Amino acid sequence: METPPQVRKILEKIAASTPEPLRLAMRIHFGSLPASAAFARQDVRWYLAALTRIYEPEDLMEFEEIPLRMESAACYLLEHDEDAHFINAASNVIGVADGVGACREKGVDAAAFSRKIMENARAEVASCTPGTHLCPYGLLERAYLRAVAARTPAASTAVILSLEGRFLKWAYVGDSGFAVLRRGKIIQRSQPQQNYFNCPYQLSSNGVNKVSDAAVGEIRLKVGDVVLVGSDGLFDNVFDSALEQFVQMGAALKLSAHFLASVIAGFAYKKARSSQESPFSVDCRERTGVTINGGKKDDITVIVGYVVE
Numbered sequence: 001m002e003t004p005p006q007v008r009k010i011l012e013k014i015a016a017s018t019p020e021p022l023r024l025a026m027r028i029h030f031g032s033l034p035a036s037a038a039f040a041r042q043d044v045r046w047y048l049a050a051l052t053r054i055y056e057p058e059d060l061m062e063f064e065e066i067p068l069r070m071e072s073a074a075c076y077l078l079e080h081d082e083d084a085h086f087i088n089a090a091s092n093v094i095g096v097a098d099g100v101g102a103c104r105e106k107g108v109d110a111a112a113f114s115r116k117i118m119e120n121a122r123a124e125v126a127s128c129t130p131g132t133h134l135c136p137y138g139l140l141e142r143a144y145l146r147a148v149a150a151r152t153p154a155a156s157t158a159v160i161l162s163l164e165g166r167f168l169k170w171a172y173v174g175d176s177g178f179a180v181l182r183r184g185k186i187i188q189r190s191q192p193q194q195n196y197f198n199c200p201y202q203l204s205s206n207g208v209n210k211v212s213d214a215a216v217g218e219i220r221l222k223v224g225d226v227v228l229v230g231s232d233g234l235f236d237n238v239f240d241s242a243l244e245q246f247v248q249m250g251a252a253l254k255l256s257a258h259f260l261a262s263v264i265a266g267f268a269y270k271k272a273r274s275s276q277e278s279p280f281s282v283d284c285r286e287r288t289g290v291t292i293n294g295g296k297k298d299d300i301t302v303i304v305g306y307v308v309e
């Protein structure tokens with residue numbers, strides 16, 4: 001499939017505005033790299049490692065009574081356009097859903113369920129006064145039940161997170177997920193739920209998986225933490241180690257949430273089309289014994305949330 005014009009436009013923008021060190025270190029390029037780049041790469045890695053050390057945030061004095069919030073932004077690079085997401089900045093709620101592609105082959109609109117549950121959750125959050133207690137599990141359950149009541153076709157994985165006071169709470173079904181990073185290292189991460197390889201737990205009007213299958217939890221956050229949320233188009237193509245590098249470099253180069261999300265999404269897009277090993281190919285080998293090359297061409301949703309006071 002040819003790159004859709006709107007995706008190409010975003011990729012060009014990312015390529016044009018990515019700082020040179022970041023581009024070289026992470027091999028972010030959508031054409032060919034100059035011959036000198038391979039030699040420069042190691043130097044750039046050292047340079048960035050040094051930068052990252054310099055900018056390593058000190059433990060800030062934290063005032064317990066001041067609630068935290070997230071400065072969040074998303075980048076969406078579509079392939080089938082079956083992912084859906086929302087961000088409510090006032091209530092610090094983020095949601096990502098991913099329509100299950102198998103429905104497409106049956107002639108069903110595979111984006112129907114993902115869009116409906118995100119639409120329902122977004123509407124409920126928007127109708128609440130900011131500061132209202134919004135439990136991600138309850139939100140997901142009500143969004144799901146309303147989608148079922150409306151006889152919505154297709155199926156979807158989903159993740160919803162909310163930051164309340166100092167606690168990030170989550171609920172997810174399937175392999176839409178998240179990672180929490182502190183000082184550039186992942187300290188919490190969702191674990192993809194799968195029925196079998198490449199078949200995630202999924203919500204639908206008449207399927208086997210239910211909202212009660214959702215993984216739920218919470219973690220206490222600190223100022224400076226970074227929350228990454230995404231569909232499997234992100235997590236199946238980008239290893240955790242690369243996510244950590246991006247977040248470290250994002251902090252060192254003081255990238256905005258939107259720009260960091262864009263750079264990571266652009267990287268995932270490229271990985272999906274490379275022949276290099278990916279989390280997807282590793283998972284395939286481990287679960288089925290079959291060796292496949294490269295990543296997974298898929299819709300890519302990336303949301304970056306900077307935790308601030």
Ligand SMILES: [Mn+2]
Nearest residue numbers: 098232233298
């Ligand atoms: Mn997907």
